[in-house]
Structures are given as structure tokens and as C-alpha cells.
Amino acid sequence: MIRDLILRNRSYRRFDSAVKIDLARIEKWIDLARMSPSGRNMQPLKYAVCTDEKINALIFPHLGWAGYLKDWNGPAENERPVAYIAVLLDRKLAENHYCDEGIAMQSILLGAVEEGFGGCIIGSVNKSRMAKVLKLPENLEILNVLALGKPAEKVVLDTAENGEIKYWRDENSVHHVPKRPLKEVIIKTV
Amino acid sequence: MIRDLILRNRSYRRFDSAVKIDLARIEKWIDLARMSPSGRNMQPLKYAVCTDEKINALIFPHLGWAGYLKDWNGPAENERPVAYIAVLLDRKLAENHYCDEGIAMQSILLGAVEEGFGGCIIGSVNKSRMAKVLKLPENLEILNVLALGKPAEKVVLDTAENGEIKYWRDENSVHHVPKRPLKEVIIKTV
Numbered sequence: 001m002i003r004d005l006i007l008r009n010r011s012y013r014r015f016d017s018a019v020k021i022d023l024a025r026i027e028k029w030i031d032l033a034r035m036s037p038s039g040r041n042m043q044p045l046k047y048a049v050c051t052d053e054k055i056n057a058l059i060f061p062h063l064g065w066a067g068y069l070k071d072w073n074g075p076a077e078n079e080r081p082v083a084y085i086a087v088l089l090d091r092k093l094a095e096n097h098y099c100d101e102g103i104a105m106q107s108i109l110l111g112a113v114e115e116g117f118g119g120c121i122i123g124s125v126n127k128s129r130m131a132k133v134l135k136l137p138e139n140l141e142i143l144n145v146l147a148l149g150k151p152a153e154k155v156v157l158d159t160a161e162n163g164e165i166k167y168w169r170d171e172n173s174v175h176h177v178p179k180r181p182l183k184e185v186i187i188k189t190v
Numbered sequence: 191m192i193r194d195l196i197l198r199n200r201s202y203r204r205f206d207s208a209v210k211i212d213l214a215r216i217e218k219w220i221d222l223a224r225m226s227p228s229g230r231n232m233q234p235l236k237y238a239v240c241t242d243e244k245i246n247a248l249i250f251p252h253l254g255w256a257g258y259l260k261d262w263n264g265p266a267e268n269e270r271p272v273a274y275i276a277v278l279l280d281r282k283l284a285e286n287h288y289c290d291e292g293i294a295m296q297s298i299l300l301g302a303v304e305e306g307f308g309g310c311i312i313g314s315v316n317k318s319r320m321a322k323v324l325k326l327p328e329n330l331e332i333l334n335v336l337a338l339g340k341p342a343e344k345v346v347l348d349t350a351e352n353g354e355i356k357y358w359r360d361e362n363s364v365h366h367v368p369k370r371p372l373k374e375v376i377i378k379t380v
Contacts (some may be wrong), residue, residue: 001353002195002300006222023379027372032196034375035347036296039313040257041355043370048378055380067230088377099334102292106226110192110300123229123288134378144289157225164229180233182217185224187278188238188324189213190245 007157009109009174010177012118014079015149021083021117023051026136026148029111030085036107045143048086048134058133059084063145068166079113081119081147086130088140101143112148119148197347200367202308203256204269205339211273212339213241216338219301220275227298229288229369235333238276238324248323253335258356271309272339276320278330281374291333302338309338364371 030047038045038138049057055135060081065074076083087105089097105121127142136142153175160178199293220237228235240246250271255264265271279287295311302309317332326332343365350368357367 002297002304003191003222005192006225006297006300009226011227025232027379028193030376031372032193034372036199037201037299037311039311041357041367041369043350043355043375044298046375046377049376049380050380068266068312099289099292099295099311100239102289102294103296104292105289106293106296107196110196110367114192121227122288123231134380136378138378153370158322160233167231177231179224179231182224185233186217186220186234187236187240187330189217189328190238190240190242190322 005110005113009113010118010155011120012149012151012153012155013120013147014075014153015150017078017080017082017149019082019121019150021051021148023049025115026051026083027087029108032107032111033104034040036098036103036105042094044090044094044097045100045104046088046090046140048088048136049083050134051083055133056081056084057132059145062126062129062133063122063147065122066167067124069169080153081149083148084147085146085148086134086142087146088136089143090140092139097143105144105146109148116150117150118149119146124148192330195303197261199303200255200308200343200345202221202343202345203310203337204228204265204278204341205271206342207272207339209272209340211241211338213239215305216241216273216275218296222301223294224353227295228290228293234280234284234287235276235290235294236330238278238326239273240324241273244281245269246271246274249320251318252323253312253337255312256357259359261318268298269342272340273338275336275338276324276332277325277334277336279332279333282329287333290310290363295334295336298336306340307338308341312337315379
């Protein structure tokens with residue numbers, strides 16, 4: 001059931017860094033993005049994948065983690081992602097990627113979750129530094145970075161009350177994500 | 191398997207307009223979007239749903255269909271969508287919706303496909319006319335419209351050659367969508 005998969009597909013930021021992910025597996029997940037809808041079918045998105053421990057260590061400092069958790073600077077050494085996918089716009093193909101990016105990343109993450117992995121979409125990226133680490137040519141613009149691994153944290157959905165949507169961690173280190181109730185997001189039915 | 195669902199989730203533009211969709215069913219699909227990741231967990235997207243035949247007829251002229259098919263002006267009367275979801279940005283909540291839109295629409299469409307329905311993301315929308323039909327308040331900006339129904343066309347994926355990505359219809363009215371091969375979209379693995 002897609003509902004179960006979507007429920008399990010939380011934004012995970014702490015992983016068991018002892019559990020690696022094969023490159024072939026990640027390529028299968030990207031294949032899901034490749035087969036997903038694309039505006040005007042232009043398919044201007046490209047992907048750079050990193051599973052190399054040494055390069056992962058160079059990538060990590062250029063990512064921002066969980067803006068609302070002011071007392072947390074990101075995953076500890078043994079909780080870090082074991083792989084990254086930089087989602088890129090190929091400006092030689094198009095200047096506009098419409099909503100392709102979200103579609104593609106949702107497909108990738110659902111593929112990962114189905115196989116017991118998970119990840120987080122990171123928008124807070126030092127893009128120029130990251131492009132240097134990956135030695136990207138100029139036509140490829142970094143849109144987002146997917147951090148991937150075997151989740152090592154519990155994430156639960158709560159119902160947002162009074163529009164309070166900031167995620168938080170409880171005393172057992174469970175990550176709570178308040179979602180607006182359905183009656184607030186469906187504004188009209190005719 | 192998510193792969194099967196993603197493969198079945200094609201952009202359908204011709205439907206069996208005799209098969210209606212219950213509002214309750216569509217609300218379940220929107221609930222999938224509600225539970226999907228959102229940048230900063232802001233959840234600024236809202237949804238207006240229409241299943242009313244008369245209002246559907248007012249919506250239809252404000253949508254553009256399949257730009258590459260120059261000889262086709264959109265679905266005939268008996269092939270038209272039976273429901274629409276206008277995906278909206280609530281500007282009272284945020285000016286930026288990051289990649290939420292694609293994530294949300296992919297979740298909705300996967301829910302629809304799982305239950306034997308399907309749809310198409312339409313970006314070519316006369317937004318001011320559409321907002322009038324739906325009587326939307328000023329703070330709600332239309333981002334895209336999802337057209338939904340029981341698919342009544344065959345859509346197949348081909349492999350794009352020489353960057354030729356325009357979709358086309360063959361003599362049996364099968365819709366062909368050329369997708370760039372995986373080795374072109376994964377530009378680097380380290």
C-alpha cells in the first residue's frame with residue numbers, strides 16, 4: 001500500500017553509518033525518478049551519486065541540518081549518511097525544471113524506504129563548495145542534496161495545533177513532526 | 191512494489207468520463223500529500239477539489255493539453271477528466287514552497303494509480319480565470335491543476351535517442367514518452 005510507504009518515508013537525519021548502500025541500489029532508485037513525470041517531458045535533472053567515505057566526509061560540512069533544532073548541529077560521526085545524491089539542473093537542457101525536482105526526489109525516497117533505507121532532502125547546501133567537491137561542470141546547478149542511509153531514529157507524525165508546525169525532539173530523542181490536519185489543507189470541495 | 195506503481199503512473203490525458211470518482215477517495219489521496227515531506231515542514235500547500243460536472247465544464251477551457259501534440263486540442267467530451275485538484279500556495283503561510291509541489295502531486299497520483307485511476311499534472315493553466323471559477327481568495331495562488339479520471343489510453347515509455355524527448359502518438363493512438371537513458375541522467379558516481 002502506497003499509504004504505508006508514504007507514512008514510513010519520513011525525513012531521517014540520523015542513520016546507522018555502519019550500514020552501507022550499494023551504488024547499484026541507488027541507481028535503481030534514481031531509475032524511479034527517471035521514469036516519473038517531467039514537465040514538457042524535458043527531463044533536465046541529472047544526478048551525482050557519492051558513496052565514497054572520504055568524499056562523504058568532504059560533503060558533510062556543506063550541508064545544513066534541521067533548522068528548528070537549535071541545540072543540534074547535525075548527526076554525530078556514527079549517525080552520518082552513507083551516501084548522497086546531488087540533484088542537479090542541467091542548464092544546457094532547460095532553465096526551468098518546473099516541479100520535476102520534488103517528483104523525482106519523492107520517487108527516489110520511496111524506493112529507498114521500500115528497501116529499508118531512508119533519507120532527507122537537504123535544501124540548505126553550500127552549493128559552490130559542494131560543486132567543487134563533486135567537480136561539477138558549470139552547466140550543472142545543484143538544486144538539493146539527498147542524504148541517505150539506514151535510519152537510526154524514530155520519527156512520528158503529530159497533528160499540528162494552532163498552526164504550530166515546527167518539528168521537535170522529545171526526551172527520548174523521538175523526532176515529532178506536526179502536520180496540518182486534512183480539513184485545513186483541503187480548502188474547498190465543489 | 192513502488193517500481194510497478196511508478197511505471198503505471200503515466201501522465202494520462204484521455205479518460206473514461208463515465209467513471210466518476212468519489213470525493214472521499216480524492217481526499218484520501220490528498221491525505222498522502224499531507225503526510226509527505228515539506229520544506230521546513232511549513233506545509234503551505236492547499237487543495238481545492240472539484241468533482242461537479244457543471245463546474246468541471248467551466249474549468250476545462252482554462253487548461254492547456256499536451257503541447258507537443260499540435261493536431262490535438264485536448265480530450266473529447268467523453269474522454270474528459272471527472273475531477274480536478276487545484277494545487278495552491280497559501281501566501282499567508284509562505285512565499286516559497288520549495289519542492290513541496292512536486293512531492294505532493296507525485297504522492298496524490300501514486301494514490302490514484304494504486305486504485306485504478308490516474309491523472310495529469312497541468313501547468314498550462316489560465317490561472318486568473320481558474321481562480322474565478324473556483325472563487326479563490328487572493329492569498330491562494332494556483333500552482334498547478336491535477337486532472338483525474340479512469341485512464342482510457344495506453345501510454346508507453348520509450349528510450350530517448352539523441353536527446354529527442356517529445357512525446358508522440360502512433361497510428362494506434364498509443365502515447366509514446368521517450369525517457370533519457372539512466373546512463374545520461376546519472377552523470378557521476380564517486
